[in-house]
Amino acid sequence: MQRGSLFVLSGPSGAGKGTICQKLLADTDIHLSISMTTRQPRQGEVHGISYYFTEEEDFLARVEAGGFLEYANVFGRYYGTPRDAVLEKLNEGKDVLLEIDVQGALQVKENFPEGILIFVLPPSLEELKKRIVGRGTETEDAIATRLGKALQEISFLDRYDYYVVNDDLDQAVDEVKSIIRSQSLKVADRAEALIAQYKEEN
């Protein structure tokens, strides 16, 4: 059986990676990676579906043991992508999707170089600004900070494998689908098994 691939969908906040991710989950049989966290479950959240919930002591022991493809501490709570859960799916031949910020994606690439990093770009900073302003939840200062952060994140584009410009959502989704599909058509280390298949038949 052919091993699955890990696709990391990432990019600045507001570029639309979340929406693309949802569309992919609806349209394809790719499997969403579930994060582990030390924060408390909220109403309706289910262990093993929304998150894997755990205690800080357990989380840090896992960090120590190299158990995460990436992790971060956000306002005192830990969040991470458990390595074993991802590898298990890949070994079952399933593709796995991880939606994450740029810092997290770069950590994944370091810990798991086979992961395919896809950068979701806004059509322009101007358009990104419009989208943030459109949400109506941010002060002018906060918007300037977010745009500065977006530009800084875009400067890491060279560490990524693929990029899609999220101008038209459907087109961006189709582009990510092409990337996912083409990955399963790469010869790479499958050559030997494929050749053997035809030789056996002879």
Add this chain to the structure above:
Amino acid sequence: MQRGSLFVLSGPSGAGKGTICQKLLADTDIHLSISMTTRQPRQGEVHGISYYFTEEEDFLARVEAGGFLEYANVFGRYYGTPRDAVLEKLNEGKDVLLEIDVQGALQVKENFPEGILIFVLPPSLEELKKRIVGRGTETEDAIATRLGKALQEISFLDRYDYYVVNDDLDQAVDEVKSIIRSQSLKVADRAEALIAQYKEEN
């Protein structure tokens, strides 16, 4: 402007690379590479469309000058893929498609490593045999020879970038389209230009 890519569609005779190629030309704006040959034009063939027709002396001078991505002598006539014509299209930002046998594809990879080699596989040797027999033009000996050659060609799969199994034609065509599309989404050496674009805007 983004440079185009060269896609080399190749595989054993009977696997269906020609049909896939025709579909791609009908459905996409990829540009077909035109071969140069020393054979005589046949009725209806047009110079610069069917082939570039030339004399042997000219052809061999071009070989000497490294003017071909690949070439071969078939029953005393030369056939080759002119490097300049391909590069010109790529530099215009156009993708170029080359349909060729396995030996030719391997030559292209050697002379132009950026070329994307796609192997068109039959679902099985048994199915390939059925297709060859179905044409009704070959003796039993000739069929055995062709199957042996096909198996030998498949053993070069490890030199290829991608493969598609031509079981269902439409699916195989879609797969090649995914490969072509994903190529244009690779970051690779485009990172700097893309980053600069967002920086300039700031």
